[in-house]
Amino acid sequence: RKEVEQDPGPFNVPEGATVAFNCTYSNSASQSFFWYRQDCRKEPKLLMSVYSSGNEDGRFTAQLNRASQYISLLIRDSKLSDSATYLCVVSRSGGYNKLIFGAGTRLAVHP
């Protein structure tokens, strides 16, 4: 079993839709949590960190449930430019050490 598991994709949604991605992690020693975005044939880029209290950045909302070891990402009012692969990421030591990535969930937003 992989340490970080994500919803299998792809998600195909129309513009304006709300879409939610789920992720679970197996190591309770995980301390830091992130969502990265990766465009086709490009490098991953940090989308947002995820905090226990939940956090929002514009149309993006991330939630963390430490008890269930569950992370989510909600995208509201999807744009064509949101089409990408979304990677759920955990780290065991404040993010300074290695990042452990899920396999990613591909999102395709269509007109």
Add this chain to the structure above:
Amino acid sequence: DTGVSQDPRHKITKRGQNVTFRCDPISEHNRLYWYRQTLGQGPEFLTYFQNEAQLEKSRLLSDRFSAERPKGSFSTLEIQRTEQGDSAMYLCASSPKTGSYEQYFGPGTRLTVT
């Protein structure tokens, strides 16, 4: 451009040959990471440097792989006696000593072993 740079961007080699990749981190970043990504998977950690010290190595890093970071600046990743299973995208990332936890990734080196 002051981001992480990697060279070469693409490398095609025959099985059994040695290859070396270079990563130049963001100048004030003292932490440097190597990851490997295959199609349909997320990046997998290979190794980590803090300044010139290699502090962690993954079990994925077999004895055919070696990484260095002389003087705590650029880093090289060498693969000896390449195998077809080594074909992947090799990503380098760097992060600052304090402050943001974000790791900034370079564009990667795509290796194809024929």
